[in-house]
Amino acid sequence: MALVEVRNDYAVSPDALWDVTTDYAKLALLNAGMVAMRNIPTGRLATGDDFTCEVSLFGLLPWQPYRIRIREVNDAGRFFLSEEDGSGVDMWRHRSSVIATEGGAALIDRIEIEAGWKTALVARWATLLYRRRHPARLRLLGLA
Secondary structure, three states: OEEEEEEEEEOOOHHHHHHHHOEHHHHHHHHOOOEEEEOOOOOEOOOOOEEEEEEEEOOOOOOEEEEEEEEEEEOOOOEEEEEEEEOOEEEEEEEEEEEEEOOEEEEEEEEEEEOHHHHHHHHHHHHHHHHHHHHHHHHHOOOO
16 A cells, blocks of 8 residues: 655635635536546535546546445535546545635645555646646645
8 A cells, every 4th residue: 555645735725725616517627627527516525425427548548437425524624535446446445625825725735655566656637637737736836
């Protein structure tokens, strides 16, 4: 198993960052260029959501099923937990949390990954994916 942790800071309120973080419509926009996604629900993440969407790496590789189960959404604590699998990944356990900072808010993504012999490669790719979400999130928050 591999552990990936990425932190990004934003000059916005924690509530504003949390709203972007928990909006399904923003997910595809944040992943654009790295992972194309289709058949994603609409609205906000909710505890108990369980769906299978389709993903295509870079929008070029064949579409593959990818299951996402939202285990917990805690608005008061501004964190969610998900368990995901598919597209060559056996387990992608994700905790995303928003914290207040002196300059606004920070988003901390912590992902445990198991993908057999591909685990190290998938973990490196996940680090890149979560770092590349930062500029898109800046645009969505009106900061770029």
